[in-house]
Structures are given as C-alpha cells and as structure tokens.
Amino acid sequence: MPGQGGARRAVRFSRLPGFLTLLRTEFILAARRRADIVNPLLFFVTVLAMMPLGIGPEPEMLARMAPGLIWVMALLATLLSQESLFRNDYEDGSLEQLALQSQPLYFPVLAKVLVHWLVTGLPLALLSPLLGMMLNLGAAGYWPLFVSLVLGTASLSLIGGVGAALTVALRRPGLLLALIIMPLYVPVLIFGTGTVQAALDGYSFGPQLAILGAILATAAALAPLASAGAIRISLEN
C-alpha cells in the first residue's frame, strides 16, 4: 500500500502501484456513474444532428464545415463533462483526504483526468468518423480527424481540469467554467481542425499532429500541477 512504510524510499517505490490503484478506483467510480459517460456523447451526437437542420443539407457546405463543427462540438462536450471531474470527491471529502496525503496531488489529479479522457474524449474520437460520414466529410479526413481528436481531447481534459479544480468550491460553476476555460482551448481547436483541413486539401498533416502532441506533452506535465494548486486553493474556501 502506498505510503504505509513511512520511509521516504518506500513511498517513492510504491508510487506506480499507487497510481494504478488510483486509476482502478477512478474507473470503477466512472463505471458506476454511467450517465456521466453517456450524456456527453449523446450531447455530441444530438447537437451535430441539429447542425444540418440549422444550416441546410447541401452536401458541399456540410463537407466544408464538418471538421470545424465536429471539433467545436467535441470541445463543448468535453467542457460540459468537466464540471463533475472533482465535484463528487470534493463533496464527499475524499479530495481533502487526497490533499492531506504525503504524496503530491499531481498523481491523483493525473489519474482522474486520464480516466475522464478515457470515458469521454476517446469515445468521442471513436464516434467521429461516423459523424464525419453523416456530415459528408471526405474519406481522406476520417483518419486525421480521429487521431487529432485522440490527441486533442486529452489536452482538453488536462486543461479543463485546471478550470474544474478552480471552480470546484463554487455552487454553480457551469458558465463560469466555460468562460475561464474556453480561451485556453483555442490552440487545440486551431491545430485540431488544421489537421483535418490539411488532410482534406491533400497536404501532409504530420506537422499539425506533431504540434498537437507537443501541446499534449506540455499540458500533461504542467496542467496537473496547476490543478493540484487550484484544488488546494479551493479546499481552503
């Protein structure tokens, strides 16, 4: 068990198993709250189905707008699901227990964000080729859309985690969370749609994917630290 030995070295060696335990716990918790998994996906599909009704069913126009629409909807779906990221743990006090541990908060936060991504971002990415087909996206765009969403939604989950941690102590953070996080999503959105657009125009989309990967690497290193700091601030409230 993590941290039981008390000796500093034992704590360090037990960090990985501790992380796996955290992951498993988060998974079980996520599996027991099915609505939290299904609702963002339903939102994603429903709103995208509204789009042709709003802007018209012309295939050429839909094809032109498809990458942007799918990406913006993925962004909104991630954002909406983010509010509950730390909420339950905050309310039942387990977030406080995690913060009191001798281990840094970085790993519990990373575990939560990783599971959040696995149950929202990854399914969104898996669904995206189907929605691309419905919106008449060119076949050349399916693979880049999927890969860019896999990388991009992971960054979105990480960045959004900071916002979720900052607002967890507030009673109704929904709109505020969107207001503070949306501007930070801009680079991911630009390079995400850029990937698909480049592929559709017949260019190589490797550079855009590489930048998305770089954003993900930076976010994975820094965002959980910021979230951990934000959680400590929220717990003081």
Add this chain to the structure above:
Amino acid sequence: MSWQWFHRLGSPRWFYQKSSAWLPWLGAAALLLLTVGIVWGLGFAPEDAKQGNSYRIIYIHVPAAFLALAGYYIMAISGAIGLIWKMKLSFVVMRAAAPIGAVLTFVALFTGAVWGKPTWGTYWVWDARITSMLILFFLYLGVMALSGAFSREQSGDKASALLALVGTVNIPIIYKSVDWWFTLHQPATLKLTEASTIDPSMFYPLITMIAGFYLFYAWVLTLHTRALILQREWRTQWVRELMGTSSAARG
C-alpha cells in the same frame, strides 16, 4: 535589512500613505504627456499618403494595445508575487489591474474596428492580431469573473492569480497558433502590416502617447488599488481614522 522595502510593500497601509504623495505628480505627468501627444498627433503630424487622416487613430490604438498586453503581465506577475510571498497588496493590485486591462483591450479592439471601416471596408476581420486581442479580452473577463465568484476574498485572490498565471503560459501559444491559423486561412486581400518604417514626424507623437498611456495606466492603477484597499481594510483602525478625520475636516 536590505529587504525591508520589499516587506513594507506588502502593507496596504504603507502603500496607501506613500502613494498619496505620488498621485498628483503621476496624474499631472500623465495628463501633460497625453495632451501634448494628442495635440501633436491629431493636429500637427503630417497626413498619411495612402490613408489620409484616418491613420491618426493609431495614436490611441497602438498605446492602448501596448498596455492591454503589458497590463496582463502586470496582473499575472502581481498575482504570482501574491501567491509566492503571500502579500496582501499584490493581490489588490492584481484585482485592480484586471478591469483596467479589459477596458484597454476593448479600446484597442474598438479603435481598430473604427479604423478598419474606412481602410479595409469592414469593421471586423478575423485577422491574427485582432483575434488574439479578442481572446486576451476573454482571458481578462475570465479572471474578473473568477475573482468575483468566491464568497471568501482570499480564495478569490488566489484562484484568479492562478488563472492569470495559466493564461500567461498560454498567451504566447495562443498568439502563435492564431498567427499560424491566419496564414492558413489568409484571405490575401488585406495586409495589416502598414509601412514598417514610420516617419519620425509621426513617430515622436506616437512615442509621446505611449509614454503618456503608461503613466496614465500607472495613475489609474494606483487610484483603483487605493480604492480597493479602503474597501478591504475598512474595519482597520487606520482607515477609520482616515475616514473620520476627513469627514471631520469637511464638517
């Protein structure tokens, strides 16, 4: 001993008393430079060969845009100082800087739009710089909204300081990505890059305006900080005495 000045800075009371002496000078210098710059820029600088008189809006637009960006860093750095050294005063400065920066960003966007209509034929273009200024505006609004959302003041201070810092990391990334996005979707009809070499006769009034805006910013920031200090410290003895004596003097 050498750090004494730094620790003194943490005291709102010390700042309030010291800044009383700075304020008139700061305000006078700011107004003087702004007046000289405006008269010089709007009245005496030569007309632009291509844009005619409409270019003169740069005497407002450019300094406002300068300070909109610098103001974000001033806000984020004072937030960071507050988080690291737990200084009361720097959180107050951070809170005071947020609305001022947001207004300056709005001024920059608005004057840009006004200038864009006669020059480009449209108020709004999704140009790289305009878009990143718009996002900067949203970042300011986010910091302001978050700082006001907490019932406990200290939590609001720390949370918005952290958000400002996260924004600081993001600003260069956002700027670069928007720049890149713009070159991808370049409409190729408009060029924001005016003649990069500006004539000295137009440049000197501009520099005067920029210096004037910096002083004006410092003045307004100090005034706003002082107001917030009084609001926060109204329970303390010194604020009560201050208020008591001033009302007694008036009455």
